[in-house]
Amino acid sequence: MASNYLWNDERLFRIKKLVLVAPLARTKGWFTTKLGSVFIDLFSDDVPRKFRANSGDEGFVDKQRTDPLQEDRIPLDWVKAMVDWEKSFRKDSSRKESTPIVIFQGTEDGP
Numbered sequence: 001m002a003s004n005y006l007w008n009d010e011r012l013f014r015i016k017k018l019v020l021v022a023p024l025a026r027t028k029g030w031f032t033t034k035l036g037s038v039f040i041d042l043f044s045d046d047v048p049r050k051f052r053a054n055s056g057d058e059g060f061v062d063k064q065r066t067d068p069l070q071e072d073r074i075p076l077d078w079v080k081a082m083v084d085w086e087k088s089f090r091k092d093s094s095r096k097e098s099t100p101i102v103i104f105q106g107t108e109d110g111p
Contacts, residue, residue: 018101026086028052037079046073 027033040047049072051065064070 016099018099020101020103027082030086033079034083037076037083041076041080044076046075047079048072049074 049070051061051070053061054064055061
C-alpha cells in the first residue's frame, strides 16, 4: 500500500527512501504458485490451504492451525491479486524516478 501511494501521489515524491519490513512481496515457492495458479484456474476457483510452520514460535503456529477464523481454502482471485501486485511493484520500483527501497525479509521467505 505504501508503495502505491509513493509512486502514484505527487505529494509524496519528496520521500527519500522507503523501508519495508517483512512485506509479503513473494511467498515461499513463488514461481510454483504463480505458474500453478494459471493452470488450476481452468478447473477451480480455489485451492486447499497448506498450513506450514511459518514461524519459529511453535505456540503461534499451533494457534494459527486451530484458529477457527483461518480459512482452509485460498481463493484463486486472491492469488491472482498477489501476482498482479508483485508485477506492479516490480514495474513501479524500477522506474528511473523511483524512490530507493530497502526491504527486510525473513530468511525463509522468497522464491
